[in-house]
Amino acid sequence: MTDDNRLVAGIELGGTKSIALIARGQEIVEIARMPTAQPAATLATLAAQLDAWQVEHGPVAAIGIGSFGPIDLDRASADYGRVTSTPKPGWAGVDLVGHFARRFAVPIGFDTDVAGAALAEQRWGAAQGCKVAIYLTIGTGIGGGVVVDGTPVHGLVHPELGHLRVRRAAGDAFAGVCPFHGDCLEGLASGPAIAARTGMAGADIGEDHVVWATVAEEIAEAMAILMLTVSPQRILIGGGVLQHRQQLFARIRTRTAELLAGYVVGVGVTELADIIRAPGLGDMAGPLGAVALAYRA
Amino acid sequence: MTDDNRLVAGIELGGTKSIALIARGQEIVEIARMPTAQPAATLATLAAQLDAWQVEHGPVAAIGIGSFGPIDLDRASADYGRVTSTPKPGWAGVDLVGHFARRFAVPIGFDTDVAGAALAEQRWGAAQGCKVAIYLTIGTGIGGGVVVDGTPVHGLVHPELGHLRVRRAAGDAFAGVCPFHGDCLEGLASGPAIAARTGMAGADIGEDHVVWATVAEEIAEAMAILMLTVSPQRILIGGGVLQHRQQLFARIRTRTAELLAGYVVGVGVTELADIIRAPGLGDMAGPLGAVALAYRA
Numbered sequence: 001m002t003d004d005n006r007l008v009a010g011i012e013l014g015g016t017k018s019i020a021l022i023a024r025g026q027e028i029v030e031i032a033r034m035p036t037a038q039p040a041a042t043l044a045t046l047a048a049q050l051d052a053w054q055v056e057h058g059p060v061a062a063i064g065i066g067s068f069g070p071i072d073l074d075r076a077s078a079d080y081g082r083v084t085s086t087p088k089p090g091w092a093g094v095d096l097v098g099h100f101a102r103r104f105a106v107p108i109g110f111d112t113d114v115a116g117a118a119l120a121e122q123r124w125g126a127a128q129g130c131k132v133a134i135y136l137t138i139g140t141g142i143g144g145g146v147v148v149d150g151t152p153v154h155g156l157v158h159p160e161l162g163h164l165r166v167r168r169a170a171g172d173a174f175a176g177v178c179p180f181h182g183d184c185l186e187g188l189a190s191g192p193a194i195a196a197r198t199g200m201a202g203a204d205i206g207e208d209h210v211v212w213a214t215v216a217e218e219i220a221e222a223m224a225i226l227m228l229t230v231s232p233q234r235i236l237i238g239g240g241v242l243q244h245r246q247q248l249f250a251r252i253r254t255r256t257a258e259l260l261a262g263y264v265v266g267v268g269v270t271e272l273a274d275i276i277r278a279p280g281l282g283d284m285a286g287p288l289g290a291v292a293l294a295y296r297a
Numbered sequence: 298m299t300d301d302n303r304l305v306a307g308i309e310l311g312g313t314k315s316i317a318l319i320a321r322g323q324e325i326v327e328i329a330r331m332p333t334a335q336p337a338a339t340l341a342t343l344a345a346q347l348d349a350w351q352v353e354h355g356p357v358a359a360i361g362i363g364s365f366g367p368i369d370l371d372r373a374s375a376d377y378g379r380v381t382s383t384p385k386p387g388w389a390g391v392d393l394v395g396h397f398a399r400r401f402a403v404p405i406g407f408d409t410d411v412a413g414a415a416l417a418e419q420r421w422g423a424a425q426g427c428k429v430a431i432y433l434t435i436g437t438g439i440g441g442g443v444v445v446d447g448t449p450v451h452g453l454v455h456p457e458l459g460h461l462r463v464r465r466a467a468g469d470a471f472a473g474v475c476p477f478h479g480d481c482l483e484g485l486a487s488g489p490a491i492a493a494r495t496g497m498a499g500a501d502i503g504e505d506h507v508v509w510a511t512v513a514e515e516i517a518e519a520m521a522i523l524m525l526t527v528s529p530q531r532i533l534i535g536g537g538v539l540q541h542r543q544q545l546f547a548r549i550r551t552r553t554a555e556l557l558a559g560y561v562v563g564v565g566v567t568e569l570a571d572i573i574r575a576p577g578l579g580d581m582a583g584p585l586g587a588v589a590l591a592y593r594a
Contacts, residue, residue, distance in 0.1 A: 070562055085562045132452030146527065148445050148452075155429030155445075155528035156564065156572070163560055164525050165518060167464050180560040221462060228461050229526045230443065231452035263460055263477040265367060265382045267453065275453070 009050050009060040010290025012113050013067040013096065015088060015140055018042060020049045022060060023291045026124040029057060031287065039094045047103050063100055064109040064293030066116030066286065069143065071096070073111060073154050081110055087179060109297035113137075115145030115152035115159075116289025117279070121236050122147055123292050126280030130233035134226055135285060136161060138219070139239030142186040145289075146230060153230075162186040166221035169214045185222050189215045191241050202241065215241075216248050220255035223276055227256070227264060236279040238286070243278075252276060306347050306357040307587025309410055310364040310393065312385060312437055315339060317346045319357060320588045323421040326354060328584065336391045344400050360397055361406040361590030363413030363583065366440065368393070370408060370451050378407055384476060406594035410434075412442030412449035412456075413586025414576070418533050419444055420589050423577030427530035431523055432582060433458060435516070436536030439483040442586075443527060450527075459483040463518035466511045482519050486512045488538055499538065512538075513545050517552035520573055524553070524561060533576040535583070540575075549573060 004025030012019040014036055021031040030053050036042055054060060070086065072079040081097025097110050111119075118127070118135035127133035127147075136144040144161030146153040153159060163184045176187030177196050187193055191202055197211050205211060219237075226235055242248050253276050257269040267275070279285040301322030309316040311333055318328040327350050333339055351357060367383065369376040378394025394407050408416075415424070415432035424430035424444075433441040441458030443450040450456060460481045473484030474493050484490055488499055495508050502508060516534075523532055539545050550573050554566040564572070576582040 085560075130452070132450065148450055149448065151446065153429065153445055153527055155427070156524075156530050157528050157561060159528055160525045160561060163557075165464050165521060165556060167462050180558045181556075224462060225522055226526065227453075228457045229523065230450055231454050231456055233453050259462060259478075260460075261477045263382075264454060264457060 004295070006061040007057060007059075008291055008294035009053075009063045010287055010294055011046055011063065011065045011100070012116070012286045012290045013065065014113060014286070015068045018046060019287045019290070020046045021287050021291065022050070022053050022057060023288070026120075026281075026288055026291070028284070028287070029053075039090050043094075043096070043099045047100065050104065060104075060106060060294075062107045062109065062294040062297040063104055064116065064290040064295070064297060065096055065100065066111060066113035066290040066293055067096055069112045070157060070160070071110070071112060073158055107297035109293035109295070111152050111293055112143065112145055112158055113286050113289060114143045115147070116293045117238065117285040118145035118147040118236075118289070119152060119292040119296070120281055120285055120288040121234070121279055122150065124281060124288065125285065126236055126277055127234040132230050132232040134161075134230070134232045134235045135279065136235060136237045137239035137286075138189060138191075138237060138241040140191050142190050142239075146232075148230070161222070161226070162190070164222050164225060166218050166225065169217040172214050172218070185218065188218050189241070194241065203244070207245075207247065212245070212248060213251065216251035217255050219248075220252045220259060223252060223256040224259040227260060227267060231264075233275065235276050236285070237276065238279045246278065249276060249278070301592070303358040304354060304356075305588055305591035306350070306360045307584055307591055308343055308360065308362045308397070309413070309583045309587045310362065311410060311583070312365045315343060316584045316587070317343045318584050318588065319347070319350050319354060320585070323417075323578070323585055323588070325581070325584070326350075335387050340391075340393070340396045344397065347401065357401075357403060357591075359404045359406065359591040359594040360401055361413065361587040361592070361594060362393055362397065363408060363410035363587040363590055364393055365438075366409045367454060367457070368407070368409060370455055404594035406590035406592070408449050408590055409440065409442055409455055410583050410586060411440045412444070413590045414535065414582040415442035415444040415533075415586070416449060416589040416593070417578055417582055417585040418531070418576055419447065421578060421585065422582065423533055423574055424531040429527050429529040431458075431527070431529045431532045432576065433532060433534050434536035434583075435486060435488075435534060435538040437488050439487050439536075443529075445527070458519070458523070459487070461519050461522060463515050463522070466514040469511050469515070482515065485515050486538070491538065500541070504542075504544065509542070509545060510548065513548035514552050516545075517549045517556060520549060520553040521556040524557060524564060528561075530572065532573050533582070534573065535576045535580075543575065546573060546575070
């Protein structure tokens, strides 16, 4: 797109770490990572970083903020731009957009981090040309962004794909770790869920451990749900759980094809290899998501 | 909208009955119903009906076709406008748009009957002003249309909400009646599923029959899935199963709220009374859906 040569800033607020960057298109000019600590200190540090970069590189044309959720995306709401009901201590109600809007006189784009990542994948990554694209992260938590016709889906609020109640794998009686739902997808297949299931850190679990079959099957249930609800051309799965377990993709696709049972024409295991994939932007989908949100601002 | 005074035609092709109508906006000028028989005869009768009405009322500006699915909605496809993999005898591969395009020199809108119904509800019915709206029919089959920002969602294909694999109600071991999936939503909660569960025609089943609790619970699982995937402001449920069982709505909402467990802010049982409702256009959502598709053509 023609405006990709403008310098913009991105802020990705994650549950455990946050990232500030400035970029021209997908070319990252500067990037800095920091822990997501108390809100006032974290936001002040992020803003100070942008100040410093603007002194060196000149002013940014816009700022994009991709945040962990839930967040208020309704521009007609008094709480637009704020974190809403997060269990993350100190962050409920924090005014993210307001913080940056008061300090920087530029347009501010705002959405979930995963909606940003889906946008970035559609703009620069593995979902180019796709009318419907989903970015799902499976890590400390599970979240997903849904982009339809180039725009993140916002209805009443925003998608919360991590909390889908999927059908359980046969014989799997693990209670789940989600504080709200117990055995929703996040409760069953997130990093902490896998650690609780096995008593091991993820990196220590062998490839042949039985937990992977269970987790792949339950993730496949979510894949089938997504195929049937919005018929995405891509479901890109990022996050730590699959990043070093690429062989899980094959299991997930095979099981998804079994679940769909040939009903959706042209969505067998061959086609699913194109649909269910790792993000084209890899680790950078989230930060570049904030950049994509800046370009939309 | 300003063009609602133009005379247009609608064709709703259902699995068992089809409807032709001409209308100005939501004002129906003429309407005719017929069984959905063999394709050649059915389509010829529908076209002849439009011919006759045009002699009497003048030419229509466009035709909208809302069809049972699956159908090919990809304008770049050689099979655009056709039914694809239906198990309905004789109908697989039938060129619906081609039939009317060859006979009538007007623009033709085409989508699933349920996407049309969702559009009509957004334009004239209970989903006005909603960014994300879903129309779900629960009858002989189960199908759903998803409208985002005024446009039906088309990705790889179109939504197939009837085939969602929902989590089963505790103790429910019914095998389901879907020829593809067994116990998907349609296999569990459609009219034929309820008849197979009880050995009774729907109208003969008492209000206090245990089947309603099971079916309401499994429909609620689908409601929770829809809230979490696209965050609709409305899910309007039409079709025969709930039409004469309005008390099921309360059960479905209560269970949906339990399943969401307060995670989605502002979606408790009170709010769900606004969200999960009967169609505002009642029985006419489908036929007016075809009319809405004509206005978009």
